[in-house]
Amino acid sequence: MNNVQVITSSDEIPDLCASLMSERYIALDTESNSRHAYPERVCLIQIATSTNIYIIDTIAVKDIDVLGSVLSDDTVVKVIQGAEYDLRCLNRDWGFTIKNIFDTALAAQFIGLEQVGLSALIETLLGKSIPKNPQLQKSDWSLRPLAPAALEYAAQDVVFLIDVAKRLIDRLTILFRHSWVSEEMERMERIRYVAADPETSFLSLKGSNSLAGGEKAILKRLFAARESEARRRNLPPYYVLSHEKLVHMALNPTDLLDDSFSTVNSKGARFHKMLREAILMGQQDPPIIKLRQSYRPLPDQFEADRLRSLKKWRTGIGDKLSIDPYLVWPRVSLERLAKSPVDLDAELETFEIRKWQKEQFAASLRRFLTDEIIDSQLMG
Numbered sequence: 001m002n003n004v005q006v007i008t009s010s011d012e013i014p015d016l017c018a019s020l021m022s023e024r025y026i027a028l029d030t031e032s033n034s035r036h037a038y039p040e041r042v043c044l045i046q047i048a049t050s051t052n053i054y055i056i057d058t059i060a061v062k063d064i065d066v067l068g069s070v071l072s073d074d075t076v077v078k079v080i081q082g083a084e085y086d087l088r089c090l091n092r093d094w095g096f097t098i099k100n101i102f103d104t105a106l107a108a109q110f111i112g113l114e115q116v117g118l119s120a121l122i123e124t125l126l127g128k129s130i131p132k133n134p135q136l137q138k139s140d141w142s143l144r145p146l147a148p149a150a151l152e153y154a155a156q157d158v159v160f161l162i163d164v165a166k167r168l169i170d171r172l173t174i175l176f177r178h179s180w181v182s183e184e185m186e187r188m189e190r191i192r193y194v195a196a197d198p199e200t201s202f203l204s205l206k207g208s209n210s211l212a213g214g215e216k217a218i219l220k221r222l223f224a225a226r227e228s229e230a231r232r233r234n235l236p237p238y239y240v241l242s243h244e245k246l247v248h249m250a251l252n253p254t255d256l257l258d259d260s261f262s263t264v265n266s267k268g269a270r271f272h273k274m275l276r277e278a279i280l281m282g283q284q285d286p287p288i289i290k291l292r293q294s295y296r297p298l299p300d301q302f303e304a305d306r307l308r309s310l311k312k313w314r315t316g317i318g319d320k321l322s323i324d325p326y327l328v329w330p331r332v333s334l335e336r337l338a339k340s341p342v343d344l345d346a347e348l349e350t351f352e353i354r355k356w357q358k359e360q361f362a363a364s365l366r367r368f369l370t371d372e373i374i375d376s377q378l379m380g
Contacts, residue, residue: 004053004155006146008060013067016047016054020070023049027079027161028071028098030086031154036140038230038237042093043141048158055154059142064094074099079165081105081118081157083188092193101185104161107168110177110184112322122160125167130156180356187354198224207247213287219250221282225274240271253279306372307338313368317361329357329365341369 007016020026027048034040045056045064056064070076071090080086083103090096108116113124122128136153172178202208202223203216211219226246230237249256256275311325311334318325330352337347344366348358 002048002051002053002155002159004055004151006151007054007056010061010063013056013061013064016056017066017070020047020049021073021076023076025050025077025079025102025162025165026070027158027165028086029081029154029157029161030089031139031141032089033140033142035138035236037142037234040089040236041142042089044154045090046154046158048155048161050162053155053159055151057144057146058093059144068094068096071096071098076100077102077165079104079161081121081161081164084191087188087191088193091191097189097192099189101188102165102169102181103185103188104164104168106184106188107165107172107181109324109327110181111168111171111175118157118161118164121164121168125164126160128160130160132156180354180360183354183356198227205243205247207244211247211250213289214283215250216288217285218253218279218282219247220288221278221285222246222249222275225278229271229274249275249279250282253283303338306341307334309372310334310338310368313365317364329353329361337365337369341372344369 007013027046029046030042031044031046032040032042042058045058045067047054047056056067058064071078077100078098079102081103082105083101087098087101090098104118104121105116108121113121115121115124119130119132122130133149133153136150139150139153141150169178172181202220205219205223208216208219223246226237226241230240233240256272256279314325314328314334317328321328333347333350333352336350337344344362347353348362
């Protein structure tokens with residue numbers, strides 16, 4: 001493995017950044033403590049060059065702001081595997097914005113690979129394998145000191161990333177798809193961390209949509225109580241009380257004193273009291289009938305049939321190119337076109353449609369829609 005340097009002092013960061021600015025490619029990854037703390041935080045930042053691996057201990061290093069200038073510099077390619085989570089975490093914890101991203105997982109989809117996890121890419125593209133300890137994957141990365149095995153695990157996530165990226169770029173170039181991926185990567189530069197909205201985040205729980213308005217009001221209060229307790233105890237919310245239990249309590253508020261609830265991670269009477277108060281307040285709150293926008297009306301039969309045909313068009317192109325159909329054309333666009341097939345010119349100017357998609361598939365889509373309109377007129 002490349003030379004591994006663990007950085008534990010802010011004094012080391014400026015020299016590191018100066019060195020990184022001379023590189024064409026750097027590999028980037030993070031390790032967080034989301035399984036063990038709430039709210040989570042980034043505990044390690046791993047950076048690899050062609051010759052070295054740097055592991056920044058962000059628990060020990062209090063000031064890494066200067067690293068932001070490297071990450072936002074568009075002359076250095078940042079190679080990241082499955083970038084979205086890392087981008088949001090780095091933006092949340094330090095306000096970093098990252099330019100010139102190359103997401104290896106996304107790029108792999110554009111050359112037709114079905115297995116796009118890091119281990120699979122290393123094996124497929126480089127013919128190498130990295131043994132991974134599943135227990136280390138679940139580590140509490142905030143604990144110190146870090147064991148040598150944990151540091152090795154963290155380093156393995158970046159050691160081959162640059163080589164993987166270069167192989168992907170070679171294949172994309174041969175397939176004339178590098179510009180497609182470049183546009184996707186430019187869009188990734190817009191990714192930012194957005195905090196959950198306390199007014200609506202409880203609706204993300206499975207089963208919440210089936211609740212009546214009064215039950216939703218109770219669930220909202222219970223969700224907030226669990227959130228408060230999770231922060232107090234520095235534990236992920238689902239360790240404090242499971243999502244399923246929370247929804248069940250909203251459905252059956254009188255069951256709060258059942259043994260099943262008195263023993264589930266509640267740490268005694270204090271949390272029980274919070275849950276009781278949440279239920280009582282929820283029962284006093286007005287029912288939650290509608291949030292944000294109402295449900296879209298169901299499509300009529302012509303619209304449903306047209307959407308089905310558009311999906312077949314998209315699948316046909318995906319099969320021909322050996323890529324996932326969702327890459328060919330956005331579903332939301334197909335839904336709009338199923339409703340208004342004559343509005344293709346306006347649709348091509350919407351945010352969801354990429355330049356490369358217009359160049360590659362707009363003519364085919366126009367012919368398809370024209371035939372669809374003619375067929376519907378003949379049938380009508």
